[in-house]
Amino acid sequence: MPTVSLTINGEHVTTEVENRTLLVQLLRDQLSLTGTHVGCDTSQCGACVVHRDGRSVKSCTILAVQCEGANIVTIEGIAPPGGLHPMQEAFNHHHGLQCGYCTPGMIMSLLDLLRVDPRPDEHVVRKWLEGNICRCTGYQSIVDAALECADRRASGEHAHV
Numbered sequence: 656m657p658t659v660s661l662t663i664n665g666e667h668v669t670t671e672v673e674n675r676t677l678l679v680q681l682l683r684d685q686l687s688l689t690g691t692h693v694g695c696d697t698s699q700c701g702a703c704v705v706h707r708d709g710r711s712v713k714s715c716t717i718l719a720v721q722c723e724g725a726n727i728v729t730i731e732g733i734a735p736p737g738g739l740h741p742m743q744e745a746f747n748h749h750h751g752l753q754c755g756y757c758t759p760g761m762i763m764s765l766l767d768l769l770r771v772d773p774r775p776d777e778h779v780v781r782k783w784l785e786g787n788i789c790r791c792t793g794y795q796s797i798v799d800a801a802l803e804c805a806d807r808r809a810s811g812e813h814a815h816v
Contacts, residue, residue, distance in 0.1 A: 661725045663688070664732025672719045679703045679714035682729060690730035690759045694788070701787030704760035705729045711767035713786070730759035733766065741807060742766055745800035753791035761787050765801045774805055 694702035
């Protein structure tokens with residue numbers, strides 16, 4: 656079996672994987688990072704979104720061996736110890752989650768949006784989330800959370816977002 660070495664949430668990891676192992680399987684099954692979810696098995700829902708080298712990707716579409724040397728950040732890696740990331744706080748404040756299954760992928764996608772566009776408007780947020788499906792909230796609370804996080808960042812309240 657091939658060996659893959661990568662950094663996950665700031666920790667260097669080297670592990671053996673089968674050639675066909677998807678990144679999401681490595682994260683969940685081998686490394687017990689279960690915040691990344693598998694929702695559809697067809698790359699349609701976005702529940703599996705993580706950051707690879709700073710950009711959001713659907714981890715169900717990438718083989719683990721393709722991530723050799725990559726820097727991977729999952730939902731478990733975004734918050735300070737014992738706290739919440741500002742985007743998580745905004746989701747909580749705006750009730751941007753119900754069952755919570757899509758939430759990690761939504762948050763990871765939105766963090767990438769704020770990297771690309773620090774001051775998106777509602778239309779941009781909705782367009783960005785087209786690859787993420789939520790069956791519970793109706794999206795408005797998710798959009799409101801993203802806009803609040805962007806506003807707080809712009810005001811300097813959360814410069815590290």
